[in-house]
Amino acid sequence: MDVIKTTSLRKEFGKQAVVNGIDLTVKQGEIYGFLGRNGAGKSTFINMLTGIILPSGGEFSLFSEKALTPEIRRKVGVLPDYSTFYDHLTAIQHLRFFSSLCGVKAGKKHCLETLDKVGMKEQANKKVGKFSFGMKKKLGIAQSVVHNPELIFLDEPTSGVDAESAIQIQELIRELNRGGMTIFMTSHNLHEVEKICTRIAIMKKGRITHEGTMDELRKMHNSTMNIKLVHSPLASPKKEKSYAFLSKFSHNILIGPTETSVEVGTEDSIPIIIRGLSELGIDLFRVTADQPSLEEIFLEKKGSPQTADKMHA
Amino acid sequence: MNTICFHEFKSLFKSFKTLAIIGIIFGSSYLLADVMGQFMQELGTGELGKNAYAAGLMILIVFFGLFFVSGLSHDTINREVSSRTMRFLVTKTSRTKIIIGKFMGISLFWTLCLFISFLLISSFSKEFLWLSFAESIIFITYSISLILLISVAFPRPAVTMFSGIILALLFPAVSFWAIATSNPLVSWVKFLSPYYYIYLGGSYILMPIAMTVLLLALSIFLFKRSDL
Ligand SMILES: Nc1ncnc2c1ncn2[C@@H]1O[C@H](COP(=O)(O)OP(=O)(O)OP(=O)(O)O)[C@@H](O)[C@H]1O
Numbered sequence: 001m002d003v004i005k006t007t008s009l010r011k012e013f014g015k016q017a018v019v020n021g022i023d024l025t026v027k028q029g030e031i032y033g034f035l036g037r038n039g040a041g042k043s044t045f046i047n048m049l050t051g052i053i054l055p056s057g058g059e060f061s062l063f064s065e066k067a068l069t070p071e072i073r074r075k076v077g078v079l080p081d082y083s084t085f086y087d088h089l090t091a092i093q094h095l096r097f098f099s100s101l102c103g104v105k106a107g108k109k110h111c112l113e114t115l116d117k118v119g120m121k122e123q124a125n126k127k128v129g130k131f132s133f134g135m136k137k138k139l140g141i142a143q144s145v146v147h148n149p150e151l152i153f154l155d156e157p158t159s160g161v162d163a164e165s166a167i168q169i170q171e172l173i174r175e176l177n178r179g180g181m182t183i184f185m186t187s188h189n190l191h192e193v194e195k196i197c198t199r200i201a202i203m204k205k206g207r208i209t210h211e212g213t214m215d216e217l218r219k220m221h222n223s224t225m226n227i228k229l230v231h232s233p234l235a236s237p238k239k240e241k242s243y244a245f246l247s248k249f250s251h252n253i254l255i256g257p258t259e260t261s262v263e264v265g266t267e268d269s270i271p272i273i274i275r276g277l278s279e280l281g282i283d284l285f286r287v288t289a290d291q292p293s294l295e296e297i298f299l300e301k302k303g304s305p306q307t308a309d310k311m312h313a
Numbered sequence: 314m315n316t317i318c319f320h321e322f323k324s325l326f327k328s329f330k331t332l333a334i335i336g337i338i339f340g341s342s343y344l345l346a347d348v349m350g351q352f353m354q355e356l357g358t359g360e361l362g363k364n365a366y367a368a369g370l371m372i373l374i375v376f377f378g379l380f381f382v383s384g385l386s387h388d389t390i391n392r393e394v395s396s397r398t399m400r401f402l403v404t405k406t407s408r409t410k411i412i413i414g415k416f417m418g419i420s421l422f423w424t425l426c427l428f429i430s431f432l433l434i435s436s437f438s439k440e441f442l443w444l445s446f447a448e449s450i451i452f453i454t455y456s457i458s459l460i461l462l463i464s465v466a467f468p469r470p471a472v473t474m475f476s477g478i479i480l481a482l483l484f485p486a487v488s489f490w491a492i493a494t495s496n497p498l499v500s501w502v503k504f505l506s507p508y509y510y511i512y513l514g515g516s517y518i519l520m521p522i523a524m525t526v527l528l529l530a531l532s533i534f535l536f537k538r539s540d541l
């Protein structure tokens with residue numbers, strides 16, 4: 001089922017088109033990562049889907065419903081990009097107030113459990129006015145899930161929290177996802193997105209430039225795979241023969257005395273290369289394959305970093 | 314809606330201003346009822362009717378009600394928008410419910426406050442003055458909806474504090490001028506003012522209720538069209 005669907009969604013602030021016609025579909029059970037530089041329009045996009053700001057054009061639906069009805073609001077949790085709490089209320093009072101706003105009676109026990117999941121149990125009865133930035137972020141995540149929604153929007157859930165808490169939050173996201181929740185998140189931590197997201201979109205100046213699973217992004221990126229082979233020392237005739245053999249797969253070959261790297265298009269060529277080299281009487285001790293990271297795709301670097309076009313003597 | 318209502322009601326008690334205003338209202342309704350009582354004894358009772366006991370409070374509400382409401386609630390919407398607590402609210406409930414909930418919360422506070430004032434007065438009048446009580450509620454709810462509209466229309470709390478005070482001072486003055494004058498350029502204003510209908514009395518008293526509903530609808534209309 002399509003949990004989120006947008007068609008030509010737009011937002012203009014004055015004359016500036018911040019979100020410039022976005023068509024996007026998120027299916028149930030996905031952890032959807034939304035990437036882009038500062039000011040790309042990620043938060044603006046999320047804010048439209050969550051009723052914080054109004055679209056200038058296009059349309060969207062959540063759970064195939066075009067309006068944010070009370071039922072839809074109950075199914076959705078949101079951690080907005082920038083928001084504050086009531087300084088005079090405690091963490092637990094916030095959770096109870098917010099859940100009752102969407103018509104869910106969250107008991108004290110459930111609220112404590114929710115706070116525990118984000119590592120905030122000890123702060124449950126402290127006033128939010130005394131919280132640090134990271135603590136507020138964690139409370140923000142707690143309030144987004146306290147009413148057991150089916151879809152959550154998390155705008156930079158781990159920015160500003162310590163490394164340990166970030167891992168705890170990533171674990172929580174995965175756990176919630178295993179329980180069937182769909183997650184739509186933004187992050188500037190590419191490693192995190194690569195690690196936990198099942199689908200990724202990259203946004204640039206209000207448009208989506210890349211979209212797909214990590215594998216699809218790699219293909220789209222026209223990316224290659226760098227295979228590193230550690231082998232028995234190569235004497236001259238074998239070296240030429242290996243080069244001739246490997247040239248069938250790649251133009252980027254770097255043959256050293258005991259280490260060779262080959263850039264190939266797909267992983268299908270790996271077993272063929274291993275078999276071919278063995279037939280040439282070369283012993284292989286180790287074979288590793290590097291795929292381009294999300295970082296390389298995101299930064300639009302072409303190819304892998306260690307490639308050379310010539311054969312070393 | 315109820316959640317917003319009670320949240321607003323409770324948060325009104327968090328400020329010192331609230332206690333000051335409650336003090337003024339309770340104190341003056343008690344004192345003025347006492348003064349009126351003595352005054353009526355000198356004149357010989359019966360002439361002015363029981364409602365005269367509430368005259369002090371009614372004057373206070375009619376002339377300063379808008380001022381009090383504005384003092385406590387001029388920033389009820391825009392403060393939450395500018396601090397962005399509103400972002401949490403709108404993701405969890407509809408904007409219509411937020412406006413109506415806030416209106417109900419503030420109204421509940423004033424209803425309670427006025428109810429206690431009239432109880433104090435009834436210790437002199439020996440009966441609860443329902444009619445005056447109802448009139449004061451009608452006027453106060455009108456004031457609340459007007460202040461709510463201003464809080465939606467102007468995004469900055471500093472602006473509404475200032476404009477609230479100006480409005481609270483000018484509104485009664487202009488209204489009474491419009492009621493009294495024969496100048497056609499000014500006199501039409503009276504139709505927009507609840508004072509005129511309270512002055513006419515009778516079933517005209519229902520007009521301010523309709524105006525309250527209209528102002529609320531306008532607030533909702535504006536609020537639904539704004540980015541938060
Ligand atoms: N209320 C607003 N009025 C005018 N311009 C705005 C408003 N909100 C956002 N913008 C502009 O829209 C653009 C996109 O902002 P947005 O917050 O969506 O970016 P983002 O991708 O979330 O960035 P970041 O990674 O820094 O969070 C920015 O240029 C910003 O200045």
Ligand SMILES: [Mg+2]
Binds near residue numbers: 042
């Ligand atoms: Mg952002």
